[in-house]
Amino acid sequence: MKRLFSLALAAALTLSLAACGGNKTPTTSGAASSGTSSSASAGSSSQSAGWVPTKDIEFVIPFGAGGGNDVMVRKIIEIIETNDLCPVNVVPVNKSGGSGVVGYTYLTSKGAGYEYALSSTSASFYTQPLTGNSPFTPDETNFSFVAHMVKDPVVIVANPALGFTSIQDIVDYAKANPGKLKWGGVGNASDDAIIMYMLNDIAGIDLVYVPYDDSGLLQAAVLGGHIDLSVNSLAEAQEHMEAGTMTAIAACADERLSGLPDVPTTGEEGFDISHQQSRGIVMNPGVDEAVLAYYSDLFRQVSETPEWKEFTETNAMSDIFKPYDEFSDYAKEMLDDYSTYLAMVPQD
Amino acid sequence: MDLLHHLAMGFSILANPMTILYSLIGVVCGVIIGALPGLGPSVGIAVLLPMCYGLDPICALCMLCGIYYGAMYGGSITAILINTPGDSAAIMTTLDGYPMARKGQAGKALSMSCLSSVIGGTVSVVLFMTLAPVVSNFATKFGPSEYFALMVLGLTSIAGMTGKSPAKGFLAAFIGLFVAGIGIDLVFGTTKFVFGNVNLYSGIDFVPVAMGLFGIAEIVCNYKDNNLEVDKESLKIKNLLPSREEWKLSLPHIGRGTILGFIVGMLPGAGATIASFLSYDMAKRTGKRGDQFGTGVVEGVAAPECANNAASMGAMVPMLTLGVPGSGATAIMMGALMMLGISPGPSFFVKEADVAWGLVASMYLGNIILVCIGLGALSLFVRILNVKTTTLNALIFAFILMGAYALENSMFTVGITLFFGVLGYFFKKVNVPAAPMVLALVLGAITETNLRQALIIDDNNFFAVVSRPISAVIIVIAVLLAFGTPIKAWIARLRGKKAGA
Numbered sequence: 001m002k003r004l005f006s007l008a009l010a011a012a013l014t015l016s017l018a019a020c021g022g023n024k025t026p027t028t029s030g031a032a033s034s035g036t037s038s039s040a041s042a043g044s045s046s047q048s049a050g051w052v053p054t055k056d057i058e059f060v061i062p063f064g065a066g067g068g069n070d071v072m073v074r075k076i077i078e079i080i081e082t083n084d085l086c087p088v089n090v091v092p093v094n095k096s097g098g099s100g101v102v103g104y105t106y107l108t109s110k111g112a113g114y115e116y117a118l119s120s121t122s123a124s125f126y127t128q129p130l131t132g133n134s135p136f137t138p139d140e141t142n143f144s145f146v147a148h149m150v151k152d153p154v155v156i157v158a159n160p161a162l163g164f165t166s167i168q169d170i171v172d173y174a175k176a177n178p179g180k181l182k183w184g185g186v187g188n189a190s191d192d193a194i195i196m197y198m199l200n201d202i203a204g205i206d207l208v209y210v211p212y213d214d215s216g217l218l219q220a221a222v223l224g225g226h227i228d229l230s231v232n233s234l235a236e237a238q239e240h241m242e243a244g245t246m247t248a249i250a251a252c253a254d255e256r257l258s259g260l261p262d263v264p265t266t267g268e269e270g271f272d273i274s275h276q277q278s279r280g281i282v283m284n285p286g287v288d289e290a291v292l293a294y295y296s297d298l299f300r301q302v303s304e305t306p307e308w309k310e311f312t313e314t315n316a317m318s319d320i321f322k323p324y325d326e327f328s329d330y331a332k333e334m335l336d337d338y339s340t341y342l343a344m345v346p347q348d
Numbered sequence: 349m350d351l352l353h354h355l356a357m358g359f360s361i362l363a364n365p366m367t368i369l370y371s372l373i374g375v376v377c378g379v380i381i382g383a384l385p386g387l388g389p390s391v392g393i394a395v396l397l398p399m400c401y402g403l404d405p406i407c408a409l410c411m412l413c414g415i416y417y418g419a420m421y422g423g424s425i426t427a428i429l430i431n432t433p434g435d436s437a438a439i440m441t442t443l444d445g446y447p448m449a450r451k452g453q454a455g456k457a458l459s460m461s462c463l464s465s466v467i468g469g470t471v472s473v474v475l476f477m478t479l480a481p482v483v484s485n486f487a488t489k490f491g492p493s494e495y496f497a498l499m500v501l502g503l504t505s506i507a508g509m510t511g512k513s514p515a516k517g518f519l520a521a522f523i524g525l526f527v528a529g530i531g532i533d534l535v536f537g538t539t540k541f542v543f544g545n546v547n548l549y550s551g552i553d554f555v556p557v558a559m560g561l562f563g564i565a566e567i568v569c570n571y572k573d574n575n576l577e578v579d580k581e582s583l584k585i586k587n588l589l590p591s592r593e594e595w596k597l598s599l600p601h602i603g604r605g606t607i608l609g610f611i612v613g614m615l616p617g618a619g620a621t622i623a624s625f626l627s628y629d630m631a632k633r634t635g636k637r638g639d640q641f642g643t644g645v646v647e648g649v650a651a652p653e654c655a656n657n658a659a660s661m662g663a664m665v666p667m668l669t670l671g672v673p674g675s676g677a678t679a680i681m682m683g684a685l686m687m688l689g690i691s692p693g694p695s696f697f698v699k700e701a702d703v704a705w706g707l708v709a710s711m712y713l714g715n716i717i718l719v720c721i722g723l724g725a726l727s728l729f730v731r732i733l734n735v736k737t738t739t740l741n742a743l744i745f746a747f748i749l750m751g752a753y754a755l756e757n758s759m760f761t762v763g764i765t766l767f768f769g770v771l772g773y774f775f776k777k778v779n780v781p782a783a784p785m786v787l788a789l790v791l792g793a794i795t796e797t798n799l800r801q802a803l804i805i806d807d808n809n810f811f812a813v814v815s816r817p818i819s820a821v822i823i824v825i826a827v828l829l830a831f832g833t834p835i836k837a838w839i840a841r842l843r844g845k846k847a848g849a
Binding site for chain 2: 094182346
C-alpha cells in the first residue's frame with residue numbers, strides 16, 4: 001500500500017513538472033500546445049485579406065523579466081487585453097540569454113511562416129549579428145518586420161565636479177587632456193558606447209569607455225566621481241539633476257525632452273550624435289502579408305490608446321509608430337547606421 | 349527628538365490592522381519563497397507584485413518589506429535542514445547550520461538564525477534611521493578599485509572554509525574562479541569558454557550551481573534513512589532555543605556582524621553575500637570556539653545570519669537616499685516603489701516624509717512579525733526532518749529542478765544544475781568542500797569585472813588601482829588577514845631569539 005502511495009506521489013510530481021509551462025500568465029495550455037503545432041499548417045493559411053488569429057499568440061521577450069523591453073511588451077499586452085483589441089490571448093514568454101539570441105532562436109524554431117509567435121527587438125537586434133555573436137541578421141531572411149513602436153532617448157550626464165555645462169566644454173577639456181575623461185555605459189557594443197564613439201569621431205577627441213554590466217553600479221560610480229560622464233534615461237537623470245548630484249549636458253533626441261525642457265539636444269549643441277535605441281516587433285520570416293497587416297494594425301491601435309500615450313510619456317520614450325512596410329526600410333537604415341558605428345568600437 | 353517624532357509619525361501611519369495583515373502575508377510568503385531552492389527575495393517580490401497594484405502604498409510597502417525579510421530568513425531554513433542554501437547569502441549558514449541539524453540540534457540552529465536575523469535587522473533599522481542621511485555618500489565613494497579590493501578581502505576568507513585540507517579547498521576555489529570566467533567578456537565582447545553555446549553567453553549563475561553542488565549532491569549521498577527521529581521532548585520550545593552560554597558566546601559576533609553587514613550592505617553590488625562571508629570569517633578568527641567552526645557551533649549560524657539581514661537593510665540606504673539599488677532584490681523593490689508612484693532618490697526623505705518614515709516603521713514591523721512566525725513555526729520546521737528521508741529527498745529533488753527551470757524558463761539551467769550535482773557528488777566522495785567553490789564563483793566574476801574597470805579608469809596602472817586610499821586600506825587588511833598567522837609566528841620567533849640572545 002505504501003509503495004502504491006509513493007508511486008502515485010512520484011507520478012503526480014512528475015506530471016506537475018511536465019505541465020510546468022514556465023509562464024506566469026493566466027492562460028492555460030496555449031503556450032505548451034502552440035509549440036507543438038506544425039508549421040506546415042501555417043504555410044497553407046488563407047489568402048483572404050481579413051486574417052484573424054484563431055489560437056493564442058506567443059509573444060517572445062528575448063530579455064529578462066523587469067527590464068525595459070519586458071516592461072514595454074507587458075504594457076502592450078495589458079493594453080490589448082483591457083481594450084479587447086484581439087480575439088485571442090497574447091501570452092508573454094521570457095526567453096533571455098545571449099542578448100536576445102536565445103529568444104530569437106526560440107522564435108525561429110517555430111518555423112518560417114509561423115503566424116502565432118512575435119518577438120520584440122532592442123539595440124542588440126542589430127548589434128549582436130554585427131559583432132558576430134548572433135546568426136540572426138536583422139533582415140528578411142530571418143525575420144518579418146511587423147511594427148516599430150518607440151525610440152528611447154537618453155541624456156548625457158556629467159559629474160558636477162568638472163563643471164561642464166555643454167558638450168563643447170567636454171570637447172575642449174578632452175582636447176586639452178587626452179585620454180583623461182572616462183565615459184561609463186552598460187555593455188560594450190551598446191548604444192551607450194556608440195554615442196561616445198560617435199562623439200569621439202565627430203569631435204576628434206578620445207574619451208575612454210568603461211563598460212559596466214549593472215546600471216546601478218554605474219550610477220553610483222558617476223555620483224562618486226569615479227566616472228566623469230555617462231548616459232542616463234530621463235527618469236534617472238531628472239532625480240539627480242534636481243538634486244544637483246549630476247549635470248545633464250544634452251539630450252540625445254530629435255527634440256527637447258518634455259521632462260527636461262532646459263536641456264538642449266545634441267543637435268542644438270552642434271554635435272550630431274542623437275542616436276537612440278529603438279524598440280520594435282518582429283516575427284518569423286516568410287509570413288503572409290495579410291497576417292503582417294493584421295498585427296501591424298493591432299499595434300497601431302495600441303499606440304493610439306491613451307494608456308500607451310501615458311506610458312510613453314512617463315517613461316520619456318518617443319512614440320514613433322511605424323507599420324510593417326515602413327519598419328522594414330527603417331530597419332535597413334538602422335542596420336547601416338549600426339554598421340558604421342560599430343566600426344568605431346574597438347573589438348577584439 | 350526630531351528622529352523620534354518622525355518615527356512616531358511613521359508608526360501612526362502603520363497603526364492600521366490592514367498594514368499589519370499585509371506585512372504578515374508578506375513575511376509568510378517571503379519565508380516560503382525563500383525556502384524554496386532557487387527562488388530568492390527578487391523572485392518573491394516580482395511574483396507578489398501584481399497583488400500590490402490596487403493597494404494603498406503603505407500596505408504595499410509593508411508587504412514588500414515583509415517579503416524581503418521573510419525571504420532572507422527562508423533561505424536559511426533550507427540551508428540548515430537540507431544543506432541547500434536558498435540564496436547566496438545563506439551559503440555560510442550551511443557551514444555550521446547543517447552539521448547542527450545532523451547532530452539533532454536543528455531547532456537551535458533555526459531559532460538562532462531567526463533571532464540573530466531579527467536582531468541584525470532591528471539594529472540595522474536603527475542605524476539606518478540615524479545614519480542614512482550621513483552615510484548616503486558612503487556608497488558613492490566605492491568605485492571599481494575599491495570593489496576590487498573588497499572582493500580580494502572576501503576571497504581571503506576562503507582560507508577559513510577549507511576544513512581539514514587546504515589544498516582541496518583551494519582546488520574547489522580555483523574551479524569556482526574558472527567557472528566565474530565563462531561568458532562574454534565585458535570589455536571586448538569576446539566569448540570565453542562558451543563553446544558556441546548561446547546559453548552560456550551570460551555566464552553561469554551561482555544559483556543553479558549551488559543547488560546542484562549542495563542540494564543534489566546531498567540527496568544522492570544521503571539516500572539511506574536518517575535515524576534522526578525528533579521526539580516530543582526536544583520539540584518543547586525551551587529546548588529549541590539556544591542556551592544562555594550559547595547566547596553569551598554569540599552576542600559579540602552578532603554585534604560585530606550587524607555593523608559589518610550594514611556597512612557592506614550599503615555598497616551596491618556587494619551586498620548580503622559578501623557581508624555574510626566576512627562576518628563568518630571574522631567570527632571564526634575572533635571567536636572563543638573559532639576552531640570548531642564548521643562542525644556545528646551556534647555562533648557559526650548567528651554571525652552570517654545577522655550580517656545578511658543587516659546587509660539587506662544596508663542595501664536600502666543607497667536605494668532610498670540615492671535612488672541606486674543596492675542589490676537585485678532592492679532593484680525590484682525600487683521598481684515596485686516607482687510603480688506605486690514613489691520615486692526614491694536624494695529628496696525622498698524630504699519630499700515624501702510620511703511614506704519614507706512609514707517605510708522605516710514597516711521594517712520594524714516586519715522584523716517583529718518575523719520573530720513571531722519564525723519561532724512559532726519552529727517546531728513545524730524541525731518536524732520536516734521527521735519525514736522519511738526517501739520521500740523528503742524526492743520532494744527536494746523535484747523542487748530543485750523546478751526552481752532551476754523557473755530561473756530562466758530554460759531546460760539549459762536545469763542541465764547546469766544536474767551537471768553540478770554530479771560534480772558535487774564527486775566532490776563529496778573525494779572530500780573536497782563545496783563552499784569555497786561557490787564563494788569563488790560569486791566573488792570571482794565581480795573581482796574580474798571590477799579589476800578591469802579599475803584598470804581602464806586608471807589607464808592600466810595597477811599600482812594606481814591599489815594605492816587609492818580606500819582600496820589601499822582594504823588590501824592591507826586582506827594581506828594582514830591572509831598572512832597574519834605566519835607573520836605573528838615569525839615575529840614571536842624573532843622576539844624569542846632576542847630574549848634568548
